Amino acid sequence: MPSSLSLTPLGTGTAYTRGGRSQTGFLVRAGAHAVVLDLGAGALARLLDEADPAELDALVITHAHPDHCIDLFALHVYLAHGPGRQEPLPLLTPPGLAGRFSAFGGVDHWDEVFATSELPPPAGRLQIRPELTLAWQEVPHLPPTFALRLEHGAGSICFGADCGPNDELGSFARGVDVLILECSFGTGPVPGGVPHLDAAGVVDIARAARPGRLLLTHCYPEHDRRATLTAVSDALDCPVAWAEEGERVDFGD
Ligand SMILES: [Zn+2]
Numbered sequence: 001m002p003s004s005l006s007l008t009p010l011g012t013g014t015a016y017t018r019g020g021r022s023q024t025g026f027l028v029r030a031g032a033h034a035v036v037l038d039l040g041a042g043a044l045a046r047l048l049d050e051a052d053p054a055e056l057d058a059l060v061i062t063h064a065h066p067d068h069c070i071d072l073f074a075l076h077v078y079l080a081h082g083p084g085r086q087e088p089l090p091l092l093t094p095p096g097l098a099g100r101f102s103a104f105g106g107v108d109h110w111d112e113v114f115a116t117s118e119l120p121p122p123a124g125r126l127q128i129r130p131e132l133t134l135a136w137q138e139v140p141h142l143p144p145t146f147a148l149r150l151e152h153g154a155g156s157i158c159f160g161a162d163c164g165p166n167d168e169l170g171s172f173a174r175g176v177d178v179l180i181l182e183c184s185f186g187t188g189p190v191p192g193g194v195p196h197l198d199a200a201g202v203v204d205i206a207r208a209a210r211p212g213r214l215l216l217t218h219c220y221p222e223h224d225r226r227a228t229l230t231a232v233s234d235a236l237d238c239p240v241a242w243a244e245e246g247e248r249v250d251f252g253d
């Protein structure tokens with residue numbers, strides 16, 4: 001089945017950012033549908049420039065680190081007290097995330113604003129819409145952290161979340177049109193025991209996944225992005241680029 005998809009990065013930064021970069025968020029449009037993957041600090045502001053949150057079919061959170069979900073507080077206010085939507089927004093999260101936000105306080109009406117579903121580890125699939133499938137796969141990072149894969153017709157995209165080197169993600173992402181991988185530590189090395197990737201780790205996963213194209217994200221600002229891109233792209237056959245906020249990528253049909 002033909003499929004028309006697009007990706008708009010909302011945030012490509014890390015746990016701290018510089019240069020106006022926001023924390024993690026990606027808007028995926030698939031036909032008439034729209035899904036957001038993660039919502040770190042600043043990602044909601046860019047989402048509001050790109051789409052009405054009332055349009056979203058789902059918001060999916062990869063893990064509980066604040067740089068991937070903290071703008072849920074801001075979105076909650078937008079939906080509960082701002083121009084928000086009437087029906088609860090489907091929110092798909094790792095187990096326990098809504099409880100953490102409630103414990104922080106100041107989140108009355110959470111269940112009226114979000115229709116929360118918890119994704120069970122270690123992996124699964126669900127139909128967000130009859131023609132739109134979400135799959136998730138646990139990867140090594142803050143337990144549990146889910147890599148996410150969206151499929152719409154013949155089109156597919158995978159976001160590897162934050163993760164350390166692993167064998168699962170290459171299989172999970174195999175053959176996608178677009179693979180988004182974190183490259184927190186640039187040309188490397190990754191400090192011992194830290195569950196993130198550098199260029200060599202990215203190359204290992206991408207070689208197993210064989211995506212149509214690879215986008216890099218989530219690089220700490222101290223690292224040389226140009227040298228990192230060269231190191232990754234020289235080792236792979238597919239096109240490689242940094243994901244850039246607001247720069248839409250069309251794929252699928
Ligand atoms: Zn992160």
Ligand SMILES: [Zn+2]
Pocket residue numbers: 063065141142162
């Ligand atoms: Zn993280």
